[in-house]
Amino acid sequence: MSTVVLIGASHRSAPLEVRERLALGDREVLEGLPDVIGRDGIEEAMLLSTCNRVEYVVLASDPAAAGDALRGELRGRADLPASRFDPCVYELRGAKAVRHVLAVASGLESMVLGEPQIFGQLKHAAVLARRAGTLGAGLDAVLRSAVRAAKRVRTETEIGRHPVSMAFAAVQLARRVFGSLKVRHALLVGAGKMGGLVAAHLRSAGVGEIAVVSRRYETAATAASRFGGVARRWDDLGDALGWADIVVCGTAAPEIVLDFETMRDAVRVRRGRPLLIVDLAVPRDVDAAVQQLEPVYLYDVDDLDGIVDQGRERRRGEIRKADVMLDAELDAYHRRLAGRGVTPTLVAMRDRVERVAETELARARERLGPLSSSQEDQVGRLVRAVCRKLLHEPTVHLKRSAGRRPSEVERLCSEYRAIFGLEGGDPSSGRRDVRARDAAEDATCEDVDGGRGPDSP
Amino acid sequence: MAQLLIPVVVVAYVTGIVLAVVGTLKRSGAARGASAVALGIACSGQLALLVGLGIRSGRLPFSYSFELFATLGWAVLLAYLVVLARFRVHAAGVVLPPIAFALSVIGFWNLPEARLDSTWVRPVDVLHVHIGLATLGMAAFFVAAAMSFIYVLQDRALKTKRGWAWVERLPPLDRADRAGLEAMLWGFPLFTVAIVLGLALNASARGAWLSAEAKQLFPLLAWAVFAGVLAARLLRGFRGRRAAYLTIAGFLLGLLTLIGVRA
Numbered sequence: 001m002s003t004v005v006l007i008g009a010s011h012r013s014a015p016l017e018v019r020e021r022l023a024l025g026d027r028e029v030l031e032g033l034p035d036v037i038g039r040d041g042i043e044e045a046m047l048l049s050t051c052n053r054v055e056y057v058v059l060a061s062d063p064a065a066a067g068d069a070l071r072g073e074l075r076g077r078a079d080l081p082a083s084r085f086d087p088c089v090y091e092l093r094g095a096k097a098v099r100h101v102l103a104v105a106s107g108l109e110s111m112v113l114g115e116p117q118i119f120g121q122l123k124h125a126a127v128l129a130r131r132a133g134t135l136g137a138g139l140d141a142v143l144r145s146a147v148r149a150a151k152r153v154r155t156e157t158e159i160g161r162h163p164v165s166m167a168f169a170a171v172q173l174a175r176r177v178f179g180s181l182k183v184r185h186a187l188l189v190g191a192g193k194m195g196g197l198v199a200a201h202l203r204s205a206g207v208g209e210i211a212v213v214s215r216r217y218e219t220a221a222t223a224a225s226r227f228g229g230v231a232r233r234w235d236d237l238g239d240a241l242g243w244a245d246i247v248v249c250g251t252a253a254p255e256i257v258l259d260f261e262t263m264r265d266a267v268r269v270r271r272g273r274p275l276l277i278v279d280l281a282v283p284r285d286v287d288a289a290v291q292q293l294e295p296v297y298l299y300d301v302d303d304l305d306g307i308v309d310q311g312r313e314r315r316r317g318e319i320r321k322a323d324v325m326l327d328a329e330l331d332a333y334h335r336r337l338a339g340r341g342v343t344p345t346l347v348a349m350r351d352r353v354e355r356v357a358e359t360e361l362a363r364a365r366e367r368l369g370p371l372s373s374s375q376e377d378q379v380g381r382l383v384r385a386v387c388r389k390l391l392h393e394p395t396v397h398l399k400r401s402a403g404r405r406p407s408e409v410e411r412l413c414s415e416y417r418a419i420f421g422l423e424g425g426d427p428s429s430g431r432r433d434v435r436a437r438d439a440a441e442d443a444t445c446e447d448v449d450g451g452r453g454p455d456s457p
Numbered sequence: 458m459a460q461l462l463i464p465v466v467v468v469a470y471v472t473g474i475v476l477a478v479v480g481t482l483k484r485s486g487a488a489r490g491a492s493a494v495a496l497g498i499a500c501s502g503q504l505a506l507l508v509g510l511g512i513r514s515g516r517l518p519f520s521y522s523f524e525l526f527a528t529l530g531w532a533v534l535l536a537y538l539v540v541l542a543r544f545r546v547h548a549a550g551v552v553l554p555p556i557a558f559a560l561s562v563i564g565f566w567n568l569p570e571a572r573l574d575s576t577w578v579r580p581v582d583v584l585h586v587h588i589g590l591a592t593l594g595m596a597a598f599f600v601a602a603a604m605s606f607i608y609v610l611q612d613r614a615l616k617t618k619r620g621w622a623w624v625e626r627l628p629p630l631d632r633a634d635r636a637g638l639e640a641m642l643w644g645f646p647l648f649t650v651a652i653v654l655g656l657a658l659n660a661s662a663r664g665a666w667l668s669a670e671a672k673q674l675f676p677l678l679a680w681a682v683f684a685g686v687l688a689a690r691l692l693r694g695f696r697g698r699r700a701a702y703l704t705i706a707g708f709l710l711g712l713l714t715l716i717g718v719r720a
Contacts, residue, residue, distance in 0.1 A: 179629035271694025
């Protein structure tokens with residue numbers, strides 16, 4: 001029986017200089033994956049390659065050989081001595097490997113706990129494997145479980161909800177004040193890196209328009225072009241403050257840029273519309289007294305840091321809940337896997353019984369002569385009902401036993417196949433077997449009773 | 458019919474309120490949706506009860522304070538459902554439906570059967586129109602006050618940078634503000650017409666426009682507060698915490714009207 005094997009390195013096990021040697025682009029993945037199949041019992045393969053992890057997920061009939069082969073392949077790619085390389089790589093098999101895939105998909109293994117990008121990256125890896133022709137039913141079942149687990153963790157826990165970066169915290173604040181950001185305007189004061197990051201997050205969150213104002217217009221224009229914004233002149237700052245709903249300050253100025261009087265004038269022009277100011281600068285760009293203005297909400301780096309710390313704590317608090325969900329999904333995966341093992345036997349049993357029923361119905365029609373349509377219908381129903389009732393207990397028993405050890409399930413299926421006479425032959429020969437067996441039974445009865453069957457008077 | 462409807466309405470109310478609380482605390486979309494459905498059933502059922510009450514008594518169910526409570530409860534629930542549909546302010550489900558339920562229970566519980574046959578007022582009367590409009594206006598002010606309350610809570614949390622956890626469950630600040638404004642814009646004209654009719658009725662019955670009764674003074678004060686808030690808001694952009702506090706004050710003044718209504 002094939003086993004899921006996972007081997008790779010992540011930010012937890014390997015430093016960046018090792019991970020970057022292992023990382024592959026899409027083209028290399030597409031070219032490399034087919035070479036992995038067939039070697040050392042590897043039947044299916046997928047490669048997840050991101051900035052924080054490189055992991056092979058394979059289905060192999062010989063897990064030990066497959067693990068060795070892939071470890072060798074990774075070592076070759078890293079081109080590092082074993083003493084440096086080996087501690088960076090981990091290998092998981094069976095249920096542990098599947099559980100790890102579920103945890104990765106749910107963001108529990110990510111550098112930023114609960115981050116959603118990894119889900120898309122895993123799906124992308126599956127697309128590449130499918131395109132390379134190396135993804136089969138086995139790994140597909142694992143990935144489906146991963147998708148289910150990730151969706152459950154995302155919707156039923158708060159693991160992805162709380163901000164874990166200042167930029168995310170700024171966007172969350174904006175949503176707290178305005179709700180949808182679709183018709184809102186953001187103003188970047190200064191063209192610093194952090195401000196740009198917040199602007200990018202706001203753009204992703206759907207903010208309406210972004211303007212950048214800087215002492216040098218060219219700097220503002222360059223920054224604005226990065227996220228589809230517009231540049232405004234420094235002299236327009238007063239107007240811009242009246243226009244914007246969200247102001248992100250991040251200049252390198254040593255003194256206050258937005259003083260109390262400037263903001264008071266801006267608030268007057270705004271006619272009571274709320275204003276969120278995120279001051280990312282150190283030293284601060286915005287006078288702390290601005291916080292007293294109504295309705296202005298001023299957050300500096302310390303405030304954002306506090307929100308981020310809270311967010312991290314709350315995400316960590318959700319880990320246990322997420323773990324329970326992953327365990328439940330892993331159980332469901334195993335049940336589905338085992339269920340697939342009994343399905344062919346169940347189908348064969350039903351098929352056999354239906355063929356016997358058809359045969360006996362045909363024989364009964366020959367003896368009874370033509371029946372009216374109502375009689376035909378009744379007889380048909382009777383036969384089908386008998387078949388259903390006879391099959392019910394064996395079906396339930398087999399399905400319930402699907403969760404047992406694979407060897408037990410195989411033995412049970414084998415016994416049922418023997419009981420129902422399902423061993424060997426194709427369906428057509430199965431019918432001849434039925435008639436041959438029936439003929440033998442009839443002959444035996446006549447011989448015993450001198451030509452009369454057991455039910456004859 | 459009432460015997461059948463009352464338990465249905467009560468169960469629908471309780472179910473809707475519980476689901477609203479669960480939906481807000483757990484941020485469950487399914488619970489919120491189910492809550493809206495349950496409260497919609499409660500609203501429809503309660504309307505049927507009020508219509509039945511009117512048919513049995515041969516008049517609009519506004520003549521007595523308990524009928525007024527029951528009608529006000531229904532109107533508050535209706536106003537909540539409207540603002541929920543417009544602004545998705547689910548957290549208000551923790552506040553408004555329980556108030557609507559409490560008002561309705563007070564009303565229906567205390568409804569004296571003997572008065573159902575009273576012919577104290579004619580079936581349709583200017584007084585009924587006055588009371589009906591005032592009730593609808595007050596229901597809208599209930600919503601405005603609830604939204605203002607939510608606004609104040611959000612504003613405090615954002616200003617003090619504390620209570621981050623529960624703030625997330627409240628509607629965004631701006632949305633609460635807009636929902637409150639819209640409720641006021643609906644309620645104010647209804648309330649104004651009700652006030653004018655009330656003054657005219659008083660003049661007709663007592664020969665004077667105004668009298669020193671609670672049921673006249675408080676609504677006038679409430680009207681004045683709302684008029685001031687709306688004018689300042691629409692003409693001068695008066696918003697924020699102070700506007701919210703004044704809205705709540707106006708609503709409380711209007712609520713005191715119920716003290717003076719005939720029992």
